[in-house]
Structures are given as C-alpha cells and as structure tokens.
Amino acid sequence: MRSLVALFLALLTSLGTYLSVSKLQALKPRQNRFEELLYFPSGIFVRESVVGYRNLVADAIWLEFIQYYGEHRLTDKKFRYLGHILNVLTDLDPKFVSAYTYGALLLVTDVQDSTRGMALLEKGMNNIPQAWEIPFTAGFLNYIFLRKYDLAGKYFAKAATLPEASPSCFRFAGYVAQKMKEQDVALMILEEVLGKSKNKDEQDVLKYYIMKLHLKLLNEASKTYRERTGKPPDRGLQELIRSGLVPALPFEPHREHYFFNPDSGRVCSSWVFRR
Amino acid sequence: MIRRVVAVAQNTFKEAVRDKVLYILVIFALCLLLSSYVIAPLALGEGGKILRDLGLSLVPLFGLAIVVILGTALVYKEMERRTIYILVSKPLRRWEFLLGKYLGLLLVLAVVALLMTLFFYGVLYWFYGGGEARLLWGIWMSFLELAVIAAVAIFFSSLSSPTLSAVFTLAIYVAGHWTQDLRAFSAKLPGSGLKGLGTFFYYALPNLEFFNVKNDVVHGIAVNPSHALWALGYAVLYSSALLALASAIYERKSFK
Numbered sequence: 001m002r003s004l005v006a007l008f009l010a011l012l013t014s015l016g017t018y019l020s021v022s023k024l025q026a027l028k029p030r031q032n033r034f035e036e037l038l039y040f041p042s043g044i045f046v047r048e049s050v051v052g053y054r055n056l057v058a059d060a061i062w063l064e065f066i067q068y069y070g071e072h073r074l075t076d077k078k079f080r081y082l083g084h085i086l087n088v089l090t091d092l093d094p095k096f097v098s099a100y101t102y103g104a105l106l107l108v109t110d111v112q113d114s115t116r117g118m119a120l121l122e123k124g125m126n127n128i129p130q131a132w133e134i135p136f137t138a139g140f141l142n143y144i145f146l147r148k149y150d151l152a153g154k155y156f157a158k159a160a161t162l163p164e165a166s167p168s169c170f171r172f173a174g175y176v177a178q179k180m181k182e183q184d185v186a187l188m189i190l191e192e193v194l195g196k197s198k199n200k201d202e203q204d205v206l207k208y209y210i211m212k213l214h215l216k217l218l219n220e221a222s223k224t225y226r227e228r229t230g231k232p233p234d235r236g237l238q239e240l241i242r243s244g245l246v247p248a249l250p251f252e253p254h255r256e257h258y259f260f261n262p263d264s265g266r267v268c269s270s271w272v273f274r275r
Numbered sequence: 276m277i278r279r280v281v282a283v284a285q286n287t288f289k290e291a292v293r294d295k296v297l298y299i300l301v302i303f304a305l306c307l308l309l310s311s312y313v314i315a316p317l318a319l320g321e322g323g324k325i326l327r328d329l330g331l332s333l334v335p336l337f338g339l340a341i342v343v344i345l346g347t348a349l350v351y352k353e354m355e356r357r358t359i360y361i362l363v364s365k366p367l368r369r370w371e372f373l374l375g376k377y378l379g380l381l382l383v384l385a386v387v388a389l390l391m392t393l394f395f396y397g398v399l400y401w402f403y404g405g406g407e408a409r410l411l412w413g414i415w416m417s418f419l420e421l422a423v424i425a426a427v428a429i430f431f432s433s434l435s436s437p438t439l440s441a442v443f444t445l446a447i448y449v450a451g452h453w454t455q456d457l458r459a460f461s462a463k464l465p466g467s468g469l470k471g472l473g474t475f476f477y478y479a480l481p482n483l484e485f486f487n488v489k490n491d492v493v494h495g496i497a498v499n500p501s502h503a504l505w506a507l508g509y510a511v512l513y514s515s516a517l518l519a520l521a522s523a524i525y526e527r528k529s530f531k
Contacts, residue, residue, distance in 0.1 A: 051452035052335065052420075052487050055328040059318075066319055095494040098321055128494075198320035 047092055058093035065089060065099075069106060069201070083107055083116045090123060100124030101137040102202050108141045109205055117141065132162035136169055140193055143176065144186050144209065152176055168192045187213050194253070207253035211269050214250045218258055218267040221245040233260050237267065279367050283375020284382060291345055291383045299337050303391050306333055307398045315402070323403045324493060327410060330395035331489045335417035337391065338384050339448065342421060345383065346428030347440035349376045350525075370522035373429060377518055380425045388418050412503065413492040419510040420486035424448055426514035427481065430521040433528075451483035481513055 050057045065085045072079050086103040090096060100120055107117030118141070124134040139155030142148040153176035160169035172192075175185045190213065194206040221240045225233050233239040237260060240246045252258055256271035310329050315322025350373070353359040362372060392414050399406035427447050431440035450457075454477050461473020485506050488498050 048453065048456065051449055052483065052489070053332050055489050055493060056332040059321075059325045059328050062321060062325075063314065063317060066317065093490060095490060095496070096324075098319075102319070201319055 042088065042091075044091060046088055050092075054092045058089055058096060058099075061085060061089045061092065062096070062099065065103075066201070069110075073110070077110070079106070079111045082111055083113060083120070086120055090120070090127070094127040095131075097124070097128065097131050097133050098199065100128075100134050102199055104137055104141060105202060105205060108145050109209075114141075114146055130162055132159040132165035132169060135159040135162070136166070139169075139172065139176075140189055143172075143189060149176060149182075166196070183213060183217060210253045211271065214252070214258065215267055215269065217250070218246065222260065222267050232262070232265060234262055236260070276368075276371060279371050280375045280378065283367070283372055284379035287349065287376050287379020288382045288386075291341075291379070294345065296341055296345060296383060297387065297390075299341065299387065300390055300394070303333055303337055304394055307395065311398055311402050323399075326399065326402065327406070327493045328489070330391075330399070331410065331413045331417070331493065334388055334391050334395070334414050335421060338388060338417065338421040339424060341384060341387060342380070342425050342428050343441045343444055346380050346425050347432050347444055348437040349380060349429065350432040351435075351437050351440070369525045369528075370518075373433060373518060373522050373525055377426060377429045377514070380429065381422055384418065384421050384425065388414060388421075407492075407495075409492045409495070409497060412498040413489045416486040416488050416498070416503070416506060419506055420483050422510050423451075423481045423483065423486075423513050426517040426521075430517045433521045433525045447480065448483070451481040452487075454480050454482045455484055482509075485509060 046057060047054055065082070068085060069079065069082060082103075086099060086107070089099050089103075093099065100123070104117040104121045104124075107120060108114050111117075118138065121134055121138045121141075124131070125138075128134065135155045136159040139152045139159060142155060143152035153173060156169055156173035156176060159165055160173050162169075172185070172189055175188070187210065190206055190210045194203060194210065197203050197206060218237065218240070222233055224245055225240055225243055228243070237249055237258060241248060249258065252269055252271060254269070254271040256269055258267055258269055260266075261268040307326070307330060311322075311326055314325055318325050353362065363369070392411070395410075396406045424444065424447070428440060428444045431443045434440070435443070457473060457480070458477045461470055461477065464470050464473060485502075488502075491498060
C-alpha cells in the first residue's frame with residue numbers, strides 16, 4: 001500500500017515538474033540565437049578547457065553548426081556566426097575534412113563571404129595536406145562561384161597530385177587547362193560533386209545550382225529559338241531538341257521537370273512551384 | 276610475494292564487482308545506442324565519425340569515473356573498516372598491499388574496457404558494417420592513460436580521504452593534459468628560478484597528451500609504433516614511480 005502511495009506521489013510530482021518547466025519556459029524571454037553565439041568562445045579556449053575530449057566537443061559543435069545553419073536557412077538567411085563556429089570546430093578537430101569542404105561551400109554560397117570560405121580551405125590544406133578533397137573543393141568553388149578559372153585549374157591540379165585523389169581531379173584539371181566551354185565544365189563539376197556528396201544539405205545546395213545552370217542553358221536556347229522562328233517554344237521543350245539547339249533535355253536534379261512558362265515567357269522548373 | 280600481490284588484486288576486483296561497478300557498462304551501452312539512433316541521422320553523413328569519437332571518448336571517460344569513484348577509496352576504505360589491522364598483522368608487506376590494490380584496479384579497468392570495446396565494435400558493425408582495427412590503438416592508449424591516473428588515485432588514497440583524493444586526482448588529470456602548455460609558458464617566464472619550477476612541474480606531472488591519439492585513429496592516421504612503445508614505457512615508469520613513492524609514505528604510516 002505504502003509503495004503505491006509513493007508511486008502515486010512520484011507520478012504527481014513528475015507531472016507538476018513537467019508543468020512548471022513548461023510554464024517557466026513560456027515565461028522566459030525568447031533568446032535570440034545571435035546573442036547566444038556572441039559568447040561562443042574561441043577555439044583555443046575550448047581546446048584547452050575540454051582536455052582529452054576535443055573530438056567529442058567538436059562533434060557537438062558540428063551538430064550545433066548544422067542546427068544554426070538550418071534554422072537561419074529557413075528564417076532570416078543571415079549566417080553571421082557561421083564562420084566563427086567553423087573556425088572553433090576546425091581548431092578542435094583540425095582533421096575534420098567535411099568541416100572544411102562543406103563549411104567553405106556554405107560560406108561562399110549562402111554567406112557570400114568568399115574570403116572566409118577560401119581561408120577555411122587554406123587552413124584545411126595546412127592541417128591535412130594529404131586530403132585531396134580540400135584543394136578539389138577550392139577548385140570547384142573558384143570555378144563555379146568565384147569564376148577564377150586559373151586559380152581553379154591550379155587547385156584541381158594540386159588535388160590530382162595527392163594520394164587517393166579521385167580521377168575527376170585529373171579530368172577537371174585537364175578541362176580547365178583546355179579552356180573547354182565554361183558551362184559544360186561547370187555542369188560536369190557540379191554533377192560529379194553531387195554524385196560524391198553524402199551530406200543531404202550539401203546535395204540540396206548543389207541541386208539548386210545545377211538547376212540554375214540548366215535553366216540558364218535552356219533559356220538561352222529558348223531565346224535563340226524565338227529569334228529564329230519568331231515564337232517561343234510554347235508547344236514543349238522538345239522543340240528545342242528538334243531544332244538542334246540542345247542535344248537533349250537535362251534531368252531536373254530534384255526529380256521534377258523543366259517546362260516553358262507562357263506567363264513569364266521563360267523556361268522554369270516544376271520544383272520551384274512545388275516548394 | 277607474487278601470490279600475496281595476486282590475492283590482494285583478486286580481492287580488489289571481487290570487491291569492485293560486488294560494488295556493482297560493472298553497471299557502468301549499461302550506461303555506456305545506452306549512450307552509444309542512443310547516439311546511433313538519435314544523433315547520427317542528424318549529423319549530415321558524419322554519423323560514423325561521431326559514433327567512433329563517442330566510443331573512443333566514453334571508454335576513457337567511464338574508466339576515469341571508475342578510477343575516481345573506486346580508486347580513490349581503495350586504501351582509505353581498509354583503514355575506515357579497520358580491516359587494515361588484520362592485513363598488517365599478516366605476512367603482507369605494505370608495498371605488496373598497495374601494488375595488489377593497484378593491479379586489482381587495473382584488472383577492473385581492463386575488464387570494463389574490454390567489454391566496452393566489444394560492445395563498441397558490435398554497434399559499429401550493426402550500424403556501419405564494422406569498425407577499423409586501428410581504433411584499438413586509441414582504446415589501448417586510453418587504457419595506458421587510465422593506468423597512470425589509477426596510480427595517481429592510489430597515491431592520494433594512501434595519503435588522504437576519498438573526497439580529497441578524488442579532487443586531487445581530477446586536478447592532476449586536467450593538469451596532465453595541460454603540461455605542453457605549461458612547458459610553453461614556463462619557457463617565456465623571466466628568471467631561471469621560475470623557468471626551472473615550470474620545467475620541474477612539466478616532468479613531475481603526468482603528460483597525458485602522449486596517450487591522446489583519438490583524433491588520429493578516427494581520421495585514419497596510423498599510430499607510430501615507436502610512439503606507442505615509448506608511451507607504454509612512460510606509463511609503466513611513471514606509475515611505478517608513484518607507487519614506490521606511495522609505498523614509502525605508507526611504510527611510515529602509523530595505524531594506531
């Protein structure tokens with residue numbers, strides 16, 4: 001009997017605890033994550049204070065970084081502390097390849113801070129000189145987003161000389177050196193990187209840029225078609241193939257399709273409308 | 276002599292099992308399984324790395340908890356229960372008693388580390404199709420680190436109460452990870468006296484960063500065999516020196 005009473009009391013107090021936590025949470029002023037991260041300490045401080053468990057703390061910061069990026073990507077698209085988090089993370093775990101490659105991709109694309117993105121990759125190349133993925137990413141970012149083709153070629157060539165380098169490093173170094181058609185190379189690089197990526201968020205970023213590039217190519221073809229025939233390809237994009245302006249319709253990376261939108265007079269992706 | 280030391284070690288191990296130290300394995304298992312199911316899917320393709328880091332960190336972390344909880348009370352408990360009077364009246368030398376206690380604690384740590392390692396590899400096999408053999412180097416080096424800290428705990432346990440011993444052991448553990456910085460700071464200090472003091476502490480404190488190869492093994496970097504061999508030698512010598520010092524103090528201790 002006594003144990004039943006104790007159990008009942010335990011249940012009752014647990015319920016009370018739950019309610020008080022909910023109430024206190026509601027009363028607490030909502031803290032801005034920017035302000036929270038103002039106190040995110042420096043990498044050197046964290047490295048010294050976590051003694052022998054740097055990797056474990058680095059993993060916790062990796063999860064914090066994903067959460068921070070995801071939250072701001074869905075809301076204000078401001079990533080003020082992204083570079084700082086990545087710096088702390090790579091101070092704690094200097095051999096974390098994904099932190100450099102994925103981090104630099106986000107810094108260059110979403111934050112539009114190419115200086116910081118490239119600095120992160122340079123830090124990675126110093127800390128892990130044998131990791132081909134880092135100069136490869138530097139080449140990729142310089143080619144696709146910064147349009148510094150000579151620098152991109154140098155990074156691809158550097159990646160190609162490293163042990164266990166992917167054969168794509170050799171190929172891209174060659175394409176850049178031969179000055180092949182810029183958009184074709186860009187598309188090949190993006191598709192190759194997408195095929196190798198295991199990170200869903202990274203894949204989303206890459207798919208978006210592949211789609212943008214496809215749309216650019218299709219709209220250019222559509223414009224030429226209009227100039228030649230005096231009408232837009234409003235009976236379907238197959239007309240662009242039949243007239244020899246594009247060899248085939250590219251596959252929409254989100255498994256959607258491209259179509260000519262008569263309202264805007266441009267080629268669009270159905271993915272944009274489904275979002 | 277060996278028989279007497281082994282008897283004390285066996286008794287220490289049995290006592291630890293009776294104290295339900297092995298329950299720590301359940302917490303370890305829960306941590307690994309929870310992280311595999313909850314954290315890994317959120318880690319954007321880095322779940323395998325996180326699981327490896329977690330396994331390699333939890334083995335020494337739980338080992339440290341055992342050393343602090345169990346090791347710091349080992350000798351003191353015998354005095355508190357007054358069983359020390361029975362022991363000192365037997366043909367058992369005090370250093371044999373201390374060595375037996377230390378080896379018993381090491382046996383507990385070895386069994387716990389072995390079981391945790393087996394479970395860790397099991398989880399890696401279940402979720403990622405297996406774990407690399409090089410991770411064993413990380414666990415082995417952590418075990419050496421724990422062997423040094425166990426000697427520190429036994430040393431303090433023979434001098435003071437369990438609470439104080441636990442505080443001192445933890446302080447030495449933290450300071451042991453900062454010895455490289457201590458050396459760097461002392462090199463910048465003015466005057467040869469301060470520099471000498473810094474150098475003294477650099478050698479007197481255990482240099483635990485020598486045993487920290489977790490980052491390397493997770494990232495596929497092989498541990499240099501000569502580093503591993505020197506680390507083993509360092510652990511054996513440092514622990515022996517501490518146990519010898521503890522024995523010297525213990526020999527002079529009066530149990531009246």
